[in-house]
Amino acid sequence: MSQLDFIWELENHYNALENHKENLDIIKKDLKMKQILEQFNNIKEKVDNLNDRIKSNKSALNRSNRFLNTYDFKIKEIDADLYNGKINDIKQINYLIEEKDKLKIKIEDIETEILTLMEENDSLEEEYIVSTDLLNKIANQIENLKESNSEMQKSLVEKIEYENIQIKSLNEKINKDILNRYQVLKKSKRRGIVTAENFVCGGCNMFVSMYARERLQKKEIVFCESCGRILYLPED
Incomplete structure (x- = not known):
């Protein structure tokens, strides 16, 4: 994983x-x-x-x-x-x-x-x-x-x-730096990671940039450019 x-x-x-x-x-x-x-x-x-x-x-x-x-x-x-x-x-x-x-x-x-x-x-x-x-x-x-x-x-x-x-x-x-970032996000926004179905942030409903989409498809850690949450692309 x-x-x-x-x-x-x-x-x-x-x-x-x-x-x-x-x-x-x-x-x-x-x-x-x-x-x-x-x-x-x-x-x-x-x-x-x-x-x-x-x-x-x-x-x-x-x-x-x-x-x-x-x-x-x-x-x-x-x-x-x-x-x-x-x-x-x-x-x-x-x-x-x-x-x-x-x-x-x-x-x-x-x-x-x-x-x-x-x-x-x-x-x-x-x-x-x-x-x-x-x-x-x-x-x-x-x-x-x-x-x-x-x-x-x-x-x-x-x-x-x-x-x-x-x-x-x-x-x-989980990597400590990533974990700390996630914990901060979860504390301030309740959800630290959200889905990006159809490349739309599940936290703020903003579209994800093309660059972020490519990284998401590679399972890389991507932060929403609008709300800062970690994005997760669910599998089909």
Whole structure:
């Protein structure tokens, strides 16, 4: 291979290296993972809130049932007092009847509250099951994505190491002065060597002189007279 071929190959390895590094950076940033994690956290918060509401409703149900049992017991006590024949005072009887009516109203209110809480809890528990199932699916997605990302990162790191080895090997084969000139061009113009298809510079789109064309065809090192990049004439 000529010095020109070595430089062209070097450029290709640099391009591959940059591409692998960009892909590795994209995977590390991983916007898709961030979106899934955000979705996971939102649903996790929803599941936690649902769980708290279900627990709160169950506590309220237990409390209401205790009140209900207490009021039922009081009504039984009042009925016992009213029908055991021991109370003859009409005022006391009327008082007990009024208390019994008040307790019945309280019981109706509590029963309505219990029914509402039970219906709400049924709905909450159904939503909790659906949300938990979705949360588990997203958790699996996250694990799969992490595993996939880990494999891709490993593969890209290996490719980067390979490109660095190839670049090092080519650097040792290229004339130091030419290599330094190429490195300066690559640093300032991003591409140090470009194709000259149809004898047009691939960097600045300027036509190559006849003298330069002859040298290119001989695989000599030719610099574009306009932009200064090294020119490479691809084989047909």
